[in-house]
Amino acid sequence: MADAKPVTVCHAPIPLAASHDSNARRTMWVVLLTAVTMVGEIVAGYLTGSMALLADGFHMATHAGALGVAAAAYAYAKRHAASGRYSFGTGKVGDLAGFTSALLLGLVAIGIGVESVVRLAHPTRVDFGDATLVAVLGLLVNIVSAVLLSGGHGHSHGAANAAHDAGEHDHHDHHHAHGHDNNMRSAYVHVLADALTSIFAIIALLAGRYLGWVWLDPAMGVVGALVIARWSWGLLHDTAGILLDRTDARLAAQLRAAIEAPGDVSILDLHVWPLGAAAHAAIVTVSSAGTVPVATIRERAAIVGGIRHLTIECA
Known part of the structure; x- marks a missing residue:
């Protein structure tokens, strides 16, 4: 990585x-x-x-x-x-x-x-x-x-x-x-x-x-x-x-699909929860066999709308 x-x-x-x-x-x-x-x-x-x-x-x-x-x-x-x-x-x-x-x-x-x-x-x-x-x-x-x-x-x-x-x-x-x-x-x-x-x-x-x-x-x-x-x-x-920060399952599925779609990254841990009516937060832990830059993962995640605070951790 x-x-x-x-x-x-x-x-x-x-x-x-x-x-x-x-x-x-x-x-x-x-x-x-x-x-x-x-x-x-x-x-x-x-x-x-x-x-x-x-x-x-x-x-x-x-x-x-x-x-x-x-x-x-x-x-x-x-x-x-x-x-x-x-x-x-x-x-x-x-x-x-x-x-x-x-x-x-x-x-x-x-x-x-x-x-x-x-x-x-x-x-x-x-x-x-x-x-x-x-x-x-x-x-x-x-x-x-x-x-x-x-x-x-x-x-x-x-x-x-x-x-x-x-x-x-x-x-x-x-x-x-x-x-x-x-x-x-x-x-x-x-x-x-x-x-x-x-x-x-x-x-x-x-x-x-x-x-x-x-x-x-x-x-x-x-x-x-x-x-x-x-x-x-x-x-x-x-x-x-x-x-209680209940997981937004729909948004989590969209985020997982966007990040893992090319097949070069796998998500080990994922948390997506609402911050209110206007925004969501997400913490993503990823693993990759190759050298996929964090910036690339961030660009993929940006396709999913509504996430205002994103943390990406590379395992």
């Missing part, structure tokens, strides 16, 4: 996703919209004495808090992107925020599920008029929020596709290789979860008001809790994989 020393090729600083600033602005607008709605509902609840308005107002407060985590993550990642404190940049800050939001979403699902089961066993009086008004208002706010966030979600998924993303883990590598933003995804799923509960609530409240099906309200709560829990689990699975 012409060069027996480990050679590191590093593109510094590791960049944030191209859509980072746009996604940050979208998220901040949704936070402001949610906060204004929250204040309006709480004030209206106190003035009218409507517990339904008050309850939804405080629910919107938790929603605003979760979205605030996403907005704060964007700001922190941008502020410290070029800081030497982080060896591989701040690309994973968004995934950390997404993981946190997924945990909060899971807790919300558990709370909704438990309360719904209790109400199935012990039905309570429902003010169908006020409650329907609140549900419609919440749905409208979430539709506007979803429109604001959909442009930064990567593929403009609707509710069905978001659920598909959350459940189809086999496509994990595909999404992240194309710059999938889990921080934006977590905000989007929060909005979808809220919209879903509003839709289920409207259906149940109308059925209770006009058909007398009071049991449908808590039944819809159980269904909503199960769907939200599934989205939460999918988001937890994907963000945990990023935080």
